Amino acid sequence: MEHGGFGADGGYDSGGGGSSSPASPYSGPSDSDGSSSSSSNADEFWPYPIPSPSELLRQASSLSLHANTLTPVTESSAAVLDDIDRHQQRMLALLPAFSSSSSAAAARAEALSRWLAGFEVGWVLEMGGGGGGGESLPRREVGRRVRAWAQALSTMERVFRRRHRELTGAQVAALGELAAATAGAMLRLAGAVAALGSSPSKLLAALDVYVPVSEAFPVLARLFSWGPTHPVSAAAEAALAAVVDGARSCGRDLAGFVRAHYPWRMPQGGEVHPCVGFWMGYFRCMLRNRVSLFFVLGGSEDSDGEPTPTTGLGLVAELISCLEAVLEEKSMALAFPGLRQVFMLNNTFAIMRRAVRSDLKLFLPPGWAREREERMEAYIKGYMDASWKPVVSRMDGGGGGGTKSAGGAILGRRRTNRPSAFYTALENACSAQRCWKVPNPVIRGILRKTVAENVVPAYRRYLEDHPEVEVAKGRTAEELEQHLSELFEG
Incomplete structure (x- = not known):
């Protein structure tokens, strides 16, 4: 397996498969609206029931309570239980290297490497604290690693939690050392995400990293009695702050990314521009982490202290409007009579269809779809006026006519x-x-x-x-x- 940092371009794709085109969170061809791009389909649908906006805000307002709550573990299958048991057995075999009587740093390093490799995240040890260390990685490799890291961190937390009550005092102390070393290594990825250059990809990566860090590390801190000044707790707070700062910077840049991130070569047949599939899929990927989106990109309270949607949740409508404005602007390059209106009709329909048939509709203002329908009617009228x-x-x-004499008599008429x-x-x-x-x-x-x-x-x-x-x-x-x-x- 190759190791390395995330690369200078800050590329990140939350989906699978390979492509050299811009990271495309949703780019498969659509029989319904005709939008497509050169990348393979990499959209990841939100796998849980979609809450209402009020329920979402209630969830968001209670997220901070997770840090002080040890929620019960519920496994859904025997396979998951077997996997946890396997990791527990590995953990017991590695604990001697972290006992107080062991002072060999090399032994601890070897044990930590074996421990992480068992979760298929041994590559985090090759990452520098600022995201460097080794070769640059393709966008999709970064996305794969972020997903693997989040899954591994969740599993590690369950392993530490379930076995903790069954160990001797000496083993608990050794487990605390292993957990601290594990947490420090896993935080390297958070630092790598924070160090990425501002890009649409970085925002998705930051949202994917935010919740695992904000939830898992406080649980581990309580489990092992790490106070706020403990190195792991301090490092987690610093990493989380860096991820949030980086994500907010990307959020401020998103409108500019919409204008510049995708090649704006206009299709000459008036069809749906590939950027529509790219950006509408990107907005959906943002909402996949909607709770972290709320906290990372901003939230406020009303006079009663209740959370209200601001930048994070209202950003979707703003960005779609920005995309529509850019399409309108670029359509001016289509000079053939009526083609501009056909182009805008196709693209407006594609945007509206992708929005109303997905969870994006929950974050759009009332009357949003009707306004697009009226625009489409206007585009059809404009097309008829220009073309037919x-x-x-x-x-x-x-087209013919004649000329008149001073007395008004027709001197001649060119018949057509x-x-x-x-x-x-x-x-x-x-x-x-x-x-x-x-x-x-x-x-x-x-x-x-x-x-x-x-x-x-x-x-x-x-x-x-x-x-x-x-x-x-x-x-x-x-x-x-x-x-x-x-x-x-x-």
Whole structure:
């Protein structure tokens, strides 16, 4: 196994799999909204029932009580119990190296290395206190290590707690030494996370680290009677403060990350930009650690002393609005008439769908979805005005005109072939828009129906009002409607 620090880029991905693209917490293709990115799907869904905002705040307000409460351990399967028993047996075999009669530092170091390796986190010993030490690691390797570290810390706490009551006095003292050495080694990862450069990845890593440190270390301190001045307690407080400071710095930078963290090359077919899947998945990963998000990014109390959502919980709506504003701004680069509106329609729908079908909806203000629906209606109207109003107008005025003498008599009139001008404009519009992409079948159907309902009846009325016009093969109203049904295939 390779060892090392987290790398200069501060990369971190909470999901699995490999990719050289920006860390993507949710990047799998969607049949519903058409958004995708080059990374494999790495979204991690919140595995527990979603509490209401009031319940969340109640949980958040009681988090500080965990430090003074030894909650009962409940294992869900015989496999978990067997795993705990296995670690307990290893622990008993290693305790002699930490007894008061043993003064060999090398023996303790070897025993600690074997102990940590049994939890598959022996690599923490290779980390420097500030996150250095060894080679840089890929983003996804960092994410894997953070997850492994959190799981190992939880298991260690249960092992120490369950066996503590069954040991002799000398063994308890040795266990305290082992626990102190273990805690000090495990804190190296927290220091490494705090030392990462400001990035979206660092915020996710900090949120993943915050709760294990804030909950497990106070429990160990009570179990082994470590006071506030004990080296482990002091180191844990310092590491936690550094993680919080780093996370808050990233939180302040998030709006800038939304604008700059993802390549902003515009898709020329008007489809959903890959950044939508990236950032909407990122926001969901933030909420996976929603209690730590509340504490790390800020919380306040109202006049009655009750917690109220501030930066931490209100940040989601702010960041989604920032993403929408950037998309609107970048859409100006799409100069073809109507393409900008199609692009914004696709992306607004993708954002709304990902929000309302996930736990993100709990942190959005009332009327948020309805506001997006109204925007989508406006985008459709804007698209029709830009793309099809000029086409239909060719059957009205024909684009021709004459000049008048001083007395008002028409001196001459340049007659135009209105059907010909209409057909030309129609073919130009269809030729371009057939290559545009509207991945969602519902939105695609709405657009096609809207185009047909505005173009075909106007064309049919023109033919009825001008029976002298000879309709060429393939240009009946019914055939025109079929022609329009091929739009937006990409």
